[in-house]
Amino acid sequence: MSLKETKKLETNRYQLEILIDGERFRNAIKEAYKKNGKKINVPGFRKGKAPLHIVETYYGAEVFFEDALNLLYNDVVEEAITESGLKVIDDKMDFDLVSISKEDGVDFKVSLTTYPEITLKKYKGLKAEKQAVKVEASEINAELKSLAERNARMISVEDRAAKKGDTAVIDFEGFVDGKAFDGGKAEGHSLELGSGQFIPGFEDQIIGHKIDDEFNVNVEFPKDYGEKTLAGKPAVFKVKLHEIKIRELPEIDDEFAKDVSEFDTLKDFKADLKKKATERKQKAAEEALENDLVNQIVDGIEGEIPEAMFEKRLNQSVEEFAYRLQSQGMDFDTYLKYTGGSIDDFKKNFRPQAEMQVKYRLALEKIVELENIKPDDDAIEAEYKKLAEGYGVDVDKVKAAIPQAEIEKDVAVAKAIDFVKANAVITEAADKKADESDAKPAAKKAQAKKPAAGKSETAKKPAAKKPTAKKSTKTEK
Numbered sequence: 001m002s003l004k005e006t007k008k009l010e011t012n013r014y015q016l017e018i019l020i021d022g023e024r025f026r027n028a029i030k031e032a033y034k035k036n037g038k039k040i041n042v043p044g045f046r047k048g049k050a051p052l053h054i055v056e057t058y059y060g061a062e063v064f065f066e067d068a069l070n071l072l073y074n075d076v077v078e079e080a081i082t083e084s085g086l087k088v089i090d091d092k093m094d095f096d097l098v099s100i101s102k103e104d105g106v107d108f109k110v111s112l113t114t115y116p117e118i119t120l121k122k123y124k125g126l127k128a129e130k131q132a133v134k135v136e137a138s139e140i141n142a143e144l145k146s147l148a149e150r151n152a153r154m155i156s157v158e159d160r161a162a163k164k165g166d167t168a169v170i171d172f173e174g175f176v177d178g179k180a181f182d183g184g185k186a187e188g189h190s191l192e193l194g195s196g197q198f199i200p201g202f203e204d205q206i207i208g209h210k211i212d213d214e215f216n217v218n219v220e221f222p223k224d225y226g227e228k229t230l231a232g233k234p235a236v237f238k239v240k241l242h243e244i245k246i247r248e249l250p251e252i253d254d255e256f257a258k259d260v261s262e263f264d265t266l267k268d269f270k271a272d273l274k275k276k277a278t279e280r281k282q283k284a285a286e287e288a289l290e291n292d293l294v295n296q297i298v299d300g301i302e303g304e305i306p307e308a309m310f311e312k313r314l315n316q317s318v319e320e321f322a323y324r325l326q327s328q329g330m331d332f333d334t335y336l337k338y339t340g341g342s343i344d345d346f347k348k349n350f351r352p353q354a355e356m357q358v359k360y361r362l363a364l365e366k367i368v369e370l371e372n373i374k375p376d377d378d379a380i381e382a383e384y385k386k387l388a389e390g391y392g393v394d395v396d397k398v399k400a401a402i403p404q405a406e407i408e409k410d411v412a413v414a415k416a417i418d419f420v421k422a423n424a425v426i427t428e429a430a431d432k433k434a435d436e437s438d439a440k441p442a443a444k445k446a447q448a449k450k451p452a453a454g455k456s457e458t459a460k461k462p463a464a465k466k467p468t469a470k471k472s473t474k475t476e477k
Helices: 022-039 052-059 065-084 137-150 254-260 266-299 307-327 332-339 343-371 377-391 395-401 404-422
Strands: 002-010 013-020 094-101 105-113 127-131 153-157 167-176 179-192 214-220 234-248 425-429
Touching: 002 065, 013 065, 022 052, 022 065, 022 105, 065 105, 127 266, 137 266, 179 234, 254 266, 266 343, 266 404, 307 332, 307 343, 343 404, 377 395, 377 404
Parallel strands: 127 425
Antiparallel strands: 002 013, 013 105, 094 105, 153 234, 167 179, 167 234, 214 234
């Protein structure tokens, strides 16, 4: 392979003219013949048994040109990109065949999009406020109350009528026009009164009844009810109340602490809750500070960023979201069907975030370049171990899935954030609270992403596209 010419077409768009010498092309033709010759019929020979020169004579010298070029294409384009020193961001390459022959080889051109050349107005001496972190006693008490509610137990009451907030255990059967309908019958059904699970009016008519009461509930199905045969019609439900239950909250004391934590006393448990809440708020405050600083840098980016970078980030967002859905047992197409959306709608919603993420990464990579930031071996190894723990797999498997060069980039970018903070003028905003929601999603600290299905999702040079060798019914709501 020989890179004949590198030509700039426009901003962030280049054309490479690539030569494949005759010998390499002829060897590829022989390889193509070995792979595909068995399918070819030539009169006088058994299928697939005709020699190469006979096949070429019968079908034409160019019979294996396309297959041979396809065999070589990805490798030679990758070699040409490396030789050119260009940093390619997508695989949407335009292919143009200049000439092709068995004797002279192949001459072709590819047009591709490259990373932009950007400049930064300012990244040292930036000013930002860091939110003060304080955990109030009321926050810890609220967390304890929430834990108590999650650990509540249901107990039966027999000395009173049902009221709002109780859970009623009932049998019921529904009738419309005097006839029972499908989906309108159940036995031993637990229904929280006031929850709004059933059609309007149903739960209210259970309130005031006692255990073993048998009574009718008269309701009307909503006009927009899902089952059209029932929509807007009056119904009568025959109901029997079997049991009334209430949620009993545990006492928040030492015994409660023992039940829900590894601590023996409520005091120690509260101290641990406060410690963890403080750590969460400190992390949120740190992320908010980083966001503020990097947003200032992003606002000062000068340079034309190609649309392909945003589109690539959007496609990655789709893949990441689909991967999360898959882990929850749903595919992306089903999600779109249920939400009534389209892939274009999805991308439109993610567009602002994708743009910010692209600019964020470009800015920090530029700082890595300007400050010659190099990650050390310990930091790289630590990142691999962190990813391995996150995946729950051996670190060697992560190393096999994600090239070290990609980890080095991510660690260097993280160090760039540290550099910006170390060279910023930071004051503490004592009158503000740090909250986990303060950090903007677009400005998360860059790090190596988890590979889907065992493959790395970190940015890597894409494989070139292969060309052809041618020019170019229930009561519940």
